Amino acid sequence: MENRLTTLFTRKEKNILSIYFTAGFPNLNDTVTIIKELERNGADLIEIGIPFSDPVADGPVIQHSSEMALKNGMTIRVLFEQLKGIRRSVSIPLILMGYLNPVMQYGIDDFCRKCSEIGIDGTIIPDLPLEVYQEEYKEIFEKNSLSNIFLITPQTDDERIRKIDALSNGFIYMVSSSSTTGAKGSVDKEQITYFERVQSLRLNSRRLIGFGISDKTTFERASTFANGAIIGSAFINAIEGEISIEEKVNAFMQKFVKTSII
Amino acid sequence: MNYQIDNKGYYGIFGGAFIPEMMHQNISELQNCYMEILESDSFKQEFKQLLTDYAGRPSPLYYSDRLSKQYKTHIYLKREDLNHTGSHKINNTIGQILLAKRLGKTRIIAETGAGQHGVATATVCARAGLKCIVYMGAIDVARQAPNVEKMKMLGAEVRPVESGSKTLKDATNEAIRDWINNPVDTHYIIGSVVGPHPYPDMVARFQSVISEEIRVQLKTKTGRETPDYVIACVGGGSNAAGAFYHFLNDPDVKLIAVEAAGKGVFSGESAATTQLGRPGILHGSRSLLMQTADGQVIEPYSISAGLDYPGIGPMHANLFATKRAVFLSATDEEALKAALYLSQKEGIIPALESAHALAALEMINFKTDDIVVVNISGRGDKDMETYLNYYQLIK
Numbered sequence: 001m002e003n004r005l006t007t008l009f010t011r012k013e014k015n016i017l018s019i020y021f022t023a024g025f026p027n028l029n030d031t032v033t034i035i036k037e038l039e040r041n042g043a044d045l046i047e048i049g050i051p052f053s054d055p056v057a058d059g060p061v062i063q064h065s066s067e068m069a070l071k072n073g074m075t076i077r078v079l080f081e082q083l084k085g086i087r088r089s090v091s092i093p094l095i096l097m098g099y100l101n102p103v104m105q106y107g108i109d110d111f112c113r114k115c116s117e118i119g120i121d122g123t124i125i126p127d128l129p130l131e132v133y134q135e136e137y138k139e140i141f142e143k144n145s146l147s148n149i150f151l152i153t154p155q156t157d158d159e160r161i162r163k164i165d166a167l168s169n170g171f172i173y174m175v176s177s178s179s180t181t182g183a184k185g186s187v188d189k190e191q192i193t194y195f196e197r198v199q200s201l202r203l204n205s206r207r208l209i210g211f212g213i214s215d216k217t218t219f220e221r222a223s224t225f226a227n228g229a230i231i232g233s234a235f236i237n238a239i240e241g242e243i244s245i246e247e248k249v250n251a252f253m254q255k256f257v258k259t260s261i262i
Numbered sequence: 263m264n265y266q267i268d269n270k271g272y273y274g275i276f277g278g279a280f281i282p283e284m285m286h287q288n289i290s291e292l293q294n295c296y297m298e299i300l301e302s303d304s305f306k307q308e309f310k311q312l313l314t315d316y317a318g319r320p321s322p323l324y325y326s327d328r329l330s331k332q333y334k335t336h337i338y339l340k341r342e343d344l345n346h347t348g349s350h351k352i353n354n355t356i357g358q359i360l361l362a363k364r365l366g367k368t369r370i371i372a373e374t375g376a377g378q379h380g381v382a383t384a385t386v387c388a389r390a391g392l393k394c395i396v397y398m399g400a401i402d403v404a405r406q407a408p409n410v411e412k413m414k415m416l417g418a419e420v421r422p423v424e425s426g427s428k429t430l431k432d433a434t435n436e437a438i439r440d441w442i443n444n445p446v447d448t449h450y451i452i453g454s455v456v457g458p459h460p461y462p463d464m465v466a467r468f469q470s471v472i473s474e475e476i477r478v479q480l481k482t483k484t485g486r487e488t489p490d491y492v493i494a495c496v497g498g499g500s501n502a503a504g505a506f507y508h509f510l511n512d513p514d515v516k517l518i519a520v521e522a523a524g525k526g527v528f529s530g531e532s533a534a535t536t537q538l539g540r541p542g543i544l545h546g547s548r549s550l551l552m553q554t555a556d557g558q559v560i561e562p563y564s565i566s567a568g569l570d571y572p573g574i575g576p577m578h579a580n581l582f583a584t585k586r587a588v589f590l591s592a593t594d595e596e597a598l599k600a601a602l603y604l605s606q607k608e609g610i611i612p613a614l615e616s617a618h619a620l621a622a623l624e625m626i627n628f629k630t631d632d633i634v635v636v637n638i639s640g641r642g643d644k645d646m647e648t649y650l651n652y653y654q655l656i657k
């Protein structure tokens with residue numbers, strides 16, 4: 001299977017910078033502007049969050065952005081409408097990230113077909129378990145050239161990581177610590193043990209580290225243990241406020257430019 | 263027909279374990295070992311002994327003369343309100359604390375709506391010497407104040423939840439987040455037959471003592487083991503699961519589940535999931551769920567904190583889909599009236615949740631020789647403020 005995601009990973013090995021944001025936040029129609037500004041500023045890939053009323057894997061920041069986005073009227077339908085012509089101007093990989101229920105209500109088949117039509121390259125559905133994906137969804141996702149991304153955590157044992165590796169065709173999302181999104185902090189000893197354990201497995205899949213990556217320092221540090229890292233809550237925090245969305249995205253991204261260009 | 267879970271943790275199309283990877287380790291550990299633990303002799307013996315000596319089981323099956331006369335039939339009340347801590351919730355928390363100890367867990371978390379499950383959890387944690395944290399929606403903290411004080415006195419920490427609708431659904435979200443952040447030392451004692459497999463089955467098994475006793479007690483009192491009707495309220499559905507459990511395969515026993523209609527099923531302020539919901543996924547299982555066309559969970563409403571939940575357990579979704587159980591609903595008003603009636607005719611003040619089950623007596627045409635069992639899931643102490651406000655209004 002080939003898509004922009006797999007192409008990115010053959011082209012770039014290190015310091016891959018992925019940014020997550022919640023579609024519909026801070027304003028309903030910021031989606032396309034945010035994507036364009038992120039690409040212009042050197043993001044390597046973008047995770048577009050579909051808001052859900054009950055995001056159990058998320059901490060306060062993404063809970064807040066999801067709640068605001070829903071208030072603003074964001075739905076999967078609206079999002080697809082906004083993204084319709086996105087491939088005329090944006091070429092980096094785009095991933096949709098959201099909980100299973102809204103996707104299920106939209107209809108899995110329709111959802112995948114629409115993603116492929118628009119030029120979405122992958123999905124992250126945290127509450128879709130591996131086993132269910134394998135049995136019920138894999139075929140339809142792959143038919144539409146969608147890479148479904150799985151998470152691993154410090155609790156995931158080697159055997160399961162290998163199983164996930166075999167099933168992955170995008171990258172493996174390494175949750176940096178046992179936590180919901182937005183946990184703060186530096187990279188501690190326990191995490192390094194986990195990162196090194198995963199490194200030593202010599203997996204086929206590329207790995208990005210996410211959760212708790214908040215600035216250039218944590219990004220660079222995490223990137224030494226994987227192919228890159230993912231920033232979510234810190235970016236969401238940075239784009240709330242009065243000034244224009246372009247300026248906010250620019251200001252945040254300037255801090256990363258040096259590291260994201262090889 | 264089989265109404266129990268299959269080997270993958272599904273009741274028909276409902277159930278399963280739709281959990282983020284962060285919970286995988288704990289959930290698969292539970293899936294792999296819960297049956298072995300529950301079936302072990304040492305567990306069975308300890309569980310039984312505590313139910314008897316600590317919780318005060320068996321709870322009486324009481325023939326209500328006056329309700330029987332009123333409804334021209336034979337009505338028995340299963341007195342879960344007489345259990346230690348005042349509701350059926352203690353059956354489950356005793357079971358789960360014994361399990362948690364066997365898993366080597368040292369920290370317990372729970373969600374609570376009415377506070378009954380919170381109190382029952384705080385109680386068993388006190389006895390077991392385990393740290394206890396209870397998540398409770400901020401609205402429920404206010405409307406069930408006596409239970410908050412009880413939990414604190416028992417040594418638990420009560421964390422008010424300010425997100426979403428500030429009720430049971432949000433308390434459950436917050437408990438799940440806590441577990442994700444504390445996967446190693448913590449066990450999550452879910453309070454109803456909801457959540458990812460194996461919780462619905464495990465909690466139903468712990469609560470099944472209710473129907474196990476009803477069979478024995480009915481036989482002694484009437485010569486028959488099976489009634490014509492079993493009536494129970496449904497929030498997540500644990501007291502109903504327990505009251506139905508040993509009658510599931512007796513097709514002549516009519517199972518009546520009563521949901522909270524709030525201000526009316528179609529008023530926009532209701533928690534009648536089977537009437538308002540569609541299949542969906544919340545809190546780790548596929549079940550019926552009140553949701554928008556886009557799959558966002560709708561905030562439910564009921565005057566009763568324990569029934570104020572936008573879903574029902576997957577077992578009940580399957581009982582509904584297969585028509586094995588009949589689902590009725592009672593409004594706030596109907597429940598309040600039923601509570602007052604039982605108080606003044608029988609001298610029993612029921613919990614607001616249980617009052618919904620009693621309200622269903624008005625909706626069914628019984629035969630004079632029917633035997634009807636109503637599960638009184640809890641007592642009304644925690645609801646006194648709500649009751650007083652209402653009864654002053656109607657005076």
Ligand SMILES: Cc1ncc(COP(=O)(O)O)c(C=O)c1O
Pocket residue numbers: 349350375376377378379453454455495496497498499500501502567568569613615616639640641
């Ligand atoms: C007395 C009582 N009955 C019923 C319920 C509803 O829960 P379930 O549907 O799991 O029995 C509660 C929940 O708090 C309760 O306190």
